[in-house]
Amino acid sequence: MQPLKEIMLDSYTLPWVNQVKHLGHTLQVDNSMSIDVNLKPGAFIGKVNSLLQESYFADSKILIKLMMSYCCNIYGSNTWDLFSPECQKLYRSYNVTLRTLNDLPRMTHKYLLKSLVEGPHLFVQLLSRYVTFAKALLDSYSFPVRVLANICILDMRCVLGRTIALAAWMIKKPRDVDLLSAKDVKKSIRYADLPTCEEWRIWVVEDMRNILNHETFDVKFSYEEAKEILEFACIS
Numbered sequence: 001m002q003p004l005k006e007i008m009l010d011s012y013t014l015p016w017v018n019q020v021k022h023l024g025h026t027l028q029v030d031n032s033m034s035i036d037v038n039l040k041p042g043a044f045i046g047k048v049n050s051l052l053q054e055s056y057f058a059d060s061k062i063l064i065k066l067m068m069s070y071c072c073n074i075y076g077s078n079t080w081d082l083f084s085p086e087c088q089k090l091y092r093s094y095n096v097t098l099r100t101l102n103d104l105p106r107m108t109h110k111y112l113l114k115s116l117v118e119g120p121h122l123f124v125q126l127l128s129r130y131v132t133f134a135k136a137l138l139d140s141y142s143f144p145v146r147v148l149a150n151i152c153i154l155d156m157r158c159v160l161g162r163t164i165a166l167a168a169w170m171i172k173k174p175r176d177v178d179l180l181s182a183k184d185v186k187k188s189i190r191y192a193d194l195p196t197c198e199e200w201r202i203w204v205v206e207d208m209r210n211i212l213n214h215e216t217f218d219v220k221f222s223y224e225e226a227k228e229i230l231e232f233a234c235i236s
Contacts, residue, residue: 025076031159033079037086040074041093047071048097061118063101068119077126078133081159083166087123091191094122102209108234111192115202121191127167128182134164135177153177204233 007014018029026035048071055066072094080087098113099106114121120128137149137160152160168175171188194202208230211221221229 025079032084033081034084034086036076037080037084037090040077041090044071044074044090044093045097060101060103064098064117067097067101068117072122072125074122074126078130079159080126082123082126082130082163087126091121091123103212104205105231105234109192109198109201111194111198112201112205112234114190114192114194115205120186120189123191124186124189127163127189128185130163131167131177131180131185132182134160135180138177201233205230208233 004016019035020027025033026039027033028035048067051063051066051070055063058066074090095110095113096106098104098116099108102116104116119125134149134153137145138153140146140149149160152158153164155161156165164177164180165175167185167189168180171180171184173179173184208221208226211226212223212230
């Protein structure tokens with residue numbers, strides 16, 4: 001690799017660095033944003049813990065709605081590779097939080113989590129925002145931004161082009177941002193599909209949780225039996 005040329009400013013040589021802070025984000029020389037992404041699971045968990053300290057008395061459904069409203073804004077996610085291993089760590093933190101708020105085993109199958117939340121998974125939320133962000137770049141008032149967006153969106157080597165292509169593939173549409181929408185992403189994409197043969201688990205989990213939460217009064221199982229059945233349905 002050829003050495004980078006020096007850039008001068010008022011007779012001073014500007015140093016080259018591997019990373020730099022900009023608007024709260026850590027920009028890296030390889031454009032991976034891995035440092036920035038790796039900080040987000042901790043920040044997300046911190047927000048959730050603060051929420052639980054203030055609203056520990058609330059029902060699990062209310063806590064989940066509060067989490068979705070106040071802990072999932074994830075500033076800067078439009079610059080990430082949402083399919084990267086670093087982002088998978090954030091999704092796992094989100095999954096663990098859902099299990100904790102619903103008092104489910106930590107090893108509960110992730111395809112069961114969708115039935116516990118009224119709304120899309122964090123991955124689907126971020127991907128839908130990414131599509132909206134790409135549209136905004138293409139419609140920007142800035143001519144250079146529009147030119148660069150059009151170049152990048154057609155280039156699978158860059159994060160923007162690769163992410164849009166994968167989103168289009170997942171919802172089975174052409175790789176054309178004009179044909180994509182956040183609504184399509186939320187409607188068509190699932191973080192983890194529920195296998196048809198495993199649908200019985202949802203009904204068992206809901207019934208056992210009702211027993212454990214004393215929402216069902218005419219029951220045939222004791223508290224201990226309901227807890228054992230719930231664990232079997234969640235992790236077997």
